[in-house]
Amino acid sequence: MAKDASQQRHWEQKNSVEVEPQKLAQRLERWGPIEVLASLAGGTNAGAVVRLGDGTRAVYREYVRGWRAWATECGVCGELATEVGAPALLEGGEEAPSGGGLWWSLVEFVEAAAGDVEPRGEDVAEVIAGVARARSYSRPGLLKTGLRPGKSWATHREEWDDFMGWALAEEVVCERLGEELRKRVEARAARAGGALAALGKAAYLMHGDLKAEHILRQEQEGRTSWRVVDWELARAGHPLIEVARWTTSRRFDRWWAECEEVLDALARAMPEAVVPQAQEVVELYRLQSFLGTLRAGAHREDALVWALRGVREVCA
Structure with missing residues (x-):
């Protein structure tokens, strides 16, 4: 099929x-x-x-x-x-x-254990929490020199607003959205303040491109552990942003059920990271990822189909 x-x-x-x-x-x-x-x-x-x-x-x-x-x-x-x-x-x-x-x-070289086994929600949450605890920052930012942010924002909301301002000023993004969907995106962005404010400015290390193929299972002495590869997009962010990035690698027809599993497990593993507005935060950063794909994936029709579906879902 x-x-x-x-x-x-x-x-x-x-x-x-x-x-x-x-x-x-x-x-x-x-x-x-x-x-x-x-x-x-x-x-x-x-x-x-x-x-x-x-x-x-x-x-x-x-x-x-x-x-x-x-x-x-x-x-x-x-x-x-x-x-x-x-x-x-x-x-x-x-x-x-x-x-x-x-x-x-x-x-x-990290070799995965035999068998095609994807990480479960609790495994993903464990990875996210472990990465977040490895390094904390006073504010969000892009890592540039080793593990030091080269560009930073005062709060997660400021970073998100900065990105949205850039994306919606890009001609290629606006052309692909069309006027009606662009207005819906702008309206959704205008309602984002409360959820983003809940994140404050505390930031933690995140992988930045977490998906199943970057999480490799290893078996040693009867114990299962997970190794994480491809760190070039790592940055100072927030565990809920990491969850949102993870969900964009999942199918549309099951992403929310899988997201709930990760959020429930993350609330146990790192309760300080899961704010009451967690679902909305995830949706907002899904929107950010979809808009980024409209810009970066402009020459791939299948990428545009995927991204536009995601934007419409978030802004429904």
């Missing part, structure tokens, strides 16, 4: 971007003879699974003009790997080829 473009984010499975084996070998020279095992599927940055000289596997990734993403990935994997279950940073470097900078990282 064909996939329903309005239900899933399947357009994210992009063609692999190849790395240059010779340059990769030069950068990783100190790790001994390097064997490229596979290119990384999806994503916007070239990468590969490699075998190092000692026989262990690792993940190599390049970031072209992506310094913030590189610094964030290296910061989390270098400083907080144990606390958040991230792969350990083995090495990172930077170059300045003509046409823009290039940065690269080498991190531990």
Whole structure:
């Protein structure tokens, strides 16, 4: 059966971007003879699974003009790997080829346990709470130098308003919304103040792109644990924003039931994070994600179908 473009984010499975084996070998020279095992599927940055000289596997990734993403990935994997279950940073470097900078990282390869098992709601909540407790901030912001915010806002509401002002000023977003839906978005945004104010300004580390394929199950001595990969979009935010990001990776026909499971478990794991307006906060940040896709995914019809469905649902 064909996939329903309005239900899933399947357009994210992009063609692999190849790395240059010779340059990769030069950068990783100190790790001994390097064997490229596979290119990384999806994503916007070239990468590969490699075998190092000692026989262990690792993940190599390049970031072209992506310094913030590189610094964030290296910061989390270098400083907080144990606390958040991230792969350990083995090495990172930077170059300045003509046409823009290039940065690269080498991190531990994390292999999921056998079996196609997705995390349950309580598992997702445990991951979110663990990440949030690893680092706190006085205000929300984008991580830029390691784990330090490079841009910050006074409150979560200020950050959200800043994003909405930017999105609704983008011609491509307004064209795709159309006048009637744009007015509904503006009306929904105008009613957002109370819920966003409830978040205050306290901020916590969040993964920023949490979805099932980034949470890998591991079994050791009869115990199950979860490892979390791909940290380049991490930022100082809020656990409820993380929940909202998670829900956008779920199907429309079951996202709310799954969201309730996560919120119930999060209320037990980190009660200070779940405000009475939690449902509305999740819906508002779902709206933010959908509008972001209308801007960034402008050349993929299936992405636009998905994003427009999400906007209509939130603004119904």
